[in-house]
Amino acid sequence: MKYNFDEVVDRKNNHSAKWNEMDLKFGSNDLWPMWIADMDFKTAPEIIEAMQEKLNQGIFGYVNRPKEYYEVAKNWIKKRHGFELNTEHLTYSPGVVPALSMIIEKFTEPGDKIIIQTPVYYPFFSVVEENNRILILNPLKKGEDGDYTMDYEDLESKMDEKVKLLLLCSPHNPVGRVWKENELRKLGDICFKHNVKVISDEIHSDIVYKPNKHIPFASLGKEFEENTITCFAPTKGFNIAGLYSAFILFPNKEYLETFETELGRIDLKRNNPFSLVATMAAYEKGEEWLEALLAYIESNIDYVIEYIKENLPKVKIKKPEATYLLWLDFSEYGLSKEELGELMVKKGKVAFDHGQWFGNEGGNFQRMNVACPRYMVEEGLKRISKAVGK
Ligand SMILES: Cc1ncc(COP(=O)(O)O)c(C=O)c1O
Structure with missing residues (x-):
């Protein structure tokens, strides 16, 4: 494979909002970060090369x-x-x-x-x-x-x-x-x-x-x-x-x-x-990289859907037509929006964007970001299972 989207890039303590700003939104940084819409992949090599050239010039x-x-x-x-x-x-x-x-x-x-x-x-x-x-x-x-x-x-x-x-x-x-x-x-x-x-x-x-x-x-x-x-x-x-x-x-x-x-x-x-x-x-x-990225993210999405079908049938999910964000419906659990958010953060130790932030209609939902290496998706799913009791 030309691009390695499985590569693990350490973003903790490296100025990443996703990894180091959870305390502001969720009260703790000791959570698995699957919220804010950026990706845990390096960008396209062609972009890094263009930026490197600028960096090497040393004039900004x-x-x-x-x-x-x-x-x-x-x-x-x-x-x-x-x-x-x-x-x-x-x-x-x-x-x-x-x-x-x-x-x-x-x-x-x-x-x-x-x-x-x-x-x-x-x-x-x-x-x-x-x-x-x-x-x-x-x-x-x-x-x-x-x-x-x-x-x-x-x-x-x-x-x-x-x-x-x-x-x-x-x-x-x-x-x-x-x-x-x-x-x-x-x-x-x-x-x-x-x-x-x-x-x-x-x-x-x-x-x-x-x-x-x-x-x-x-x-x-x-x-x-x-x-x-x-x-x-x-x-x-x-x-x-x-x-x-x-x-x-x-x-x-x-x-x-x-x-x-x-x-x-x-x-x-x-x-x-x-x-x-x-x-x-x-x-x-960047087009070739983008196409490879889309295939990787789509396989993450399919993986989540399959996992949920097998292990968490009370969670409802519809495959998105676009975006790397999954809109997970927990309404069958009968929780209030506060209880749902707290369950994910306190018991699951996972940070998803809480559905209520997107409007009252979102109270039973969590938004999961799957633009990340597969191991992160797997860990996120384990944490949902832990939160709701598989
Ligand atoms: C619909 C939508 N608009 C805008 C943005 C953010 O855009 P920017 O960072 O360019 O302000 C986001 C980020 O998630 C988004 O989802």
Whole structure:
């Protein structure tokens, strides 16, 4: 095998948030870390090589983004998702979450309403509330088989003239859905009818399992392109989130300039030297590694599903279509959200993101990160068994 995803990399006491920051979230660092969305794999060798070259130069002054920076992103998105974007409308951001916050700040007013589809990545709540906008929840519908779909009737009922934005998570964290074209079109039709713009957070679009296919929301036609702000990033797929790198696609130059002016105002408009070279190397040279990574993670997912079927039949799990995050349903145990969280942490000694963080619908769930060597997955499963009593 060209890449060794079984390699054990010691991240404890090495500035890793996942391994060394559990005390802040869970009250202890003596836990098995399967939470926050980064991977326990080294990134692609091509990325390390590009960063090494920069390191060897020994100069880490301000960097200038070459024109090709946006071209490589454009080519990647065309190749992976068949979407030909306009680089004139594409800009940099030091991360997706900062961009969400700046977009809310610049394109809506205090007191405006913003819709999110719960359960969802928890900073979606905070970016709205901390900017003094009103959070409107449009919970996803959970089917008998654990599959999630959008609730269009509920969405339509929540539309009024104060609603200005909807934050779309596509693919969806934590439920793992890759939204289909008809689902996205229906969502767009409702939003655009009510003059609601969509911010489409597509950070997980590099981690999609066949035969599912990610469809960029803005690619669905003129009306979609004109009413959508899209966030792309190489950081989840290539495990470089600590470098802070994202691309934001605006519908027009005017929006782009508003955003860039804001980035300039707080002087965050430049890449750091490593995010620049790592981002370009990922998109130019990282595809083979990414494909191998997806196969490894998918085998981890299949392993978990099999283990749960055999050993923990009361835990319900649906294979995700995307992301390396498993949304485990413990409702059959009849525990409160506090009891469930405490059981995992205190008895199982394992750190999963608690489902309640993603919204009230998540109270019976734990989110398990399986972007790690298989031995970590095996240990995590043993700890769940210990927690709930096999
Ligand atoms: C949906 C979603 N958006 C954004 C982020 C974080 O993006 P960034 O680190 O670029 O702010 C995450 C990280 O898990 C995520 O799941």
